Amino acid sequence: MNTPPGLSGLVGQSVTRVEDDRLLTGRGRYVADVDPPGVLHAAFLRSPLAHARIKSIEVAAAKRAPEVVAVFTGADMARLTRPFPPFFMLPGLYNPSFPAMSADKVRHVGDLVALVVAESRYAAEDGLELIVVDYEPLPPVASIAQALSPTSEPVWEKAGGNVLYDFTDTFGDVDAIFAAADRVITERFSCHRQSNQPMETRGTVIEVDPDDSHLTVHSATQSSHLLRWMIAALTGKRSTLSSLRRFVTNTERRRGFVTAAREFIRDNAQELRRQDPAGMRAQFSKDRTSVIGVNLLGISLLGKDDYPTVKAHDIGGAFGSKGQVAREDIALAAAAIEIGRSVKWIEDRVENLTDGGQAREEDLAVSIAVDHDGTFRGLKVDITIDQGAFPGFPVGAPGFTRIIKTMLPGSYHWDGFEMRSRVVATNKGKYVAYRGPWANETWARERMIDVVARTLGLSPTEVRLKNMIDESDMPTAMITGPKIDQTMSTKKTLVRAVELMNPQAFQNDRQSAAAEGRYLGLGMACYHEAAPGHYEYWDSINPGTNLLLAERARTTVDPDGAITVYTSQMPHGQSHETTFVQIVADELGVPREDVRLVWGDTDKTPFTIGGTGGSRGAPIGGGAVRKASREVRQLIVERAAQMLEAATEDIGIVAGNVHVKGVPSRGLTFAEIAHEATVAKRDRTEPAFDVTSTYRGHTDCGWSTATHACIVEIDLETGLVKIPRYVVVEDCGPVINPAVVDGQVRGGVAQGIGAVLYEHCAYDDAANPQATTYMDYLIPTAMEIPDIEVHHLQTLSPGENDFRGIGEGGMIGAPAAITNAIEDALAPFGARVTDQYLPPTRILQLAHVIGHD
């Protein structure tokens, strides 16, 4: 069942992109390009203070302003919407329920205070100027240290402080292992706040059908189905009794719901049984109303006659940030329903930098128990994440601690591991998934391995190789549970990277550069990542989350032979239209021009709670379209066998010609076969062949892995860091389209370079954001990002669909490799790199060229 790389056909080739026909000619359709007739434009009034009570808000003048149609305050929204529920519940977690807009209190600069809807965006923004808000400032919580202090002002009153989550996982007798090891080496690491920053900001257009009030929501979303359900659940608020009454009296809705629920439960019975009620108990102990609210949402959904249609079109990047259901989306939908007219909101860049999603701000204390020869014994980590004020929805920082916990031991042997996870609330923008949301496990571990090697007087490569899980050890398991097979080929990538970098030659270069006053350093970092991980991996994250490994796809052949594939994936730059069509065209034996991919429209695409994220595209989405297409192929072959009076096993398909093997001149086209099937069905309106199939990546779809290696050159006049060479040796299994994979890797590395050297969501002591334009938040340009060499190992796996995800890895490996190289370059000064953010001033401090603050 494996597809070896380079097999005849399209998989394995860098075919040009289907998307480029429109994207290179200005004919893409992004959410900002959607303009329903008579659409109104929205602008949000956002809090200028980090933490304050709203004493009063005066909107009368704004309502009277020219072209302004309506103004909504937080109090208005409380009347029109239900609060966001605590979607993700874990033992030890309080996850606050929160409203679409804030009525009583603001919790960060940029918090939503009022919404103006007007005939134009210009008029809406004019309207904002006329709103007067009287705030009573509260003490801001601006840092992890402040949040950990029991005297800090609570961001969420019911949390009982600003520590929302505190949980310790232990594997093995860690204390005994630490006591027995030759020595224990400890270091503290700090990662700064960063932001996803897709070039397209967020945006949503709520289109209201003037005849029947049906909502069509056009949105730049990574998950159109989730957005649909949440808009249905949180807007159109009516009493619980009224919802129940409507549910009981609406037979069609009830029947549809019962059918869907039965289907879902049947598909996922095992996972549902494994859901852990401890999280709900933890939530309930602090806030009964929020758990009750979750159940009321269900009743609210049941009472709806009509759910919105969500359509996502072309999306200008996301990197995790558009997987969120935004508070803005709910407020906009509620406003559009209330006014009865279409409403459009396109976020501006200042909003995006303050409230469009931030990530990575984490402190980690790491201790490694190690023998003198560099053999790892035990690992202890204490991590604290600053989630900002509002929790990411559906999954935020607490969920990511579960992945960090599982992955932190990396590709190495350990006798014991312990991790304490804390999540704190501060008055900052929300922490969201950002390309490899768990990536600081790799940064802290790989940084720490260099620290250990330096302390023991060993080479970092020697220490890595000594402790790394070897192919001869497989199958085995990580100390945290997930099984490991040969797709975890980290050691092979490391060996190859060492060959490519030639450390001996580098030492010569370093010496000659030093003679000229230039400082060179070599850094490496290794990781494996769940892309998307197998069944047991997800079970180790949190019981029941392996629901994410199932996805449906539909393949149809119309009476005229046209092939359409419907995916639940939500492409936003990853080239699914190209790679999925490569998979399907190979499966069906047709030219790729014959296949069309449909995505993003909840009326057409199969339901999923995931969408695109978590490196699931090729392994799960690709597996689903392959499976549905394989089943369609079987139907085509069976029909052709009848028509050609041959046995099915004698039928071959080449370039769309379905024929008895050896007799291609007497073959049939898909159109001829589809026509025949249609005549037999006596229904010309339906597809001739139509298969919806569920694919479940239980045992395969395992690990992606890589070693990143780079050389840095540091100028101690300016503190600037150049990267003259950057090498990635990666293994994501068979590559569908090498140019697409290379692009994913390089884009991720570029974000990692930005993270270390340029990008920082800085906040001052009063939690005021300091980087709210691109003059302050520095996205690296073509001058800062070097050419990046990408080398592929293509280890096959025993599974059915052995593609593995590659979208996140570049960003996971890069910060560790770069910071390791910088410490190596600054070794002559005894530098110890413990911060991930290393702008020129920090470099000069590390080299003692300038003093510390």
Add this chain to the structure above:
Amino acid sequence: MTTVPVAFVINGRRVEFMVEPRRALADAIRDDLGLTGTHLGCEHGVCGACTVLVDGQPARSCLMLAVQAEGADVTTIEGLAHGDEPHPIQRAMREAHGFQCGFCTPGFLMSAVALLAENPAPTRDQIRAELSGNLCRCTGYQSIIDGVEIAVRLLATTSDGAGT
């Protein structure tokens, strides 16, 4: 708000319409003229997604007012192809897998066209420097630079010229 007339040529077509004096050229191009190929990424002149050519020179249409285009010759991404024949930069970027999400694309293409009009044979370093006024978050730029290099070769072998 009062409006004033403005007239200019866009993609070879003369247009005349009423705008508020404060209206950005980008908004006029996208919303008044319906040419949504030009994108707005930051609206403060840094990201370059909104780059168009004004009298052959690259300009940030988010920082320029529509009234400032009075009498000018404006080219947007929709004006690059000659009928069904794509511009060499479009062919080259397709071959190079230049872009991913496509949002920054119009700005990069217009900047590249301006660069090649001025210097038909730039070095890789010159391409990097000239395109450093445009931000891309997806690619790490390498494929975009590769695409410009391919365009240089295509232009050298055709009589199409780098101009618009």
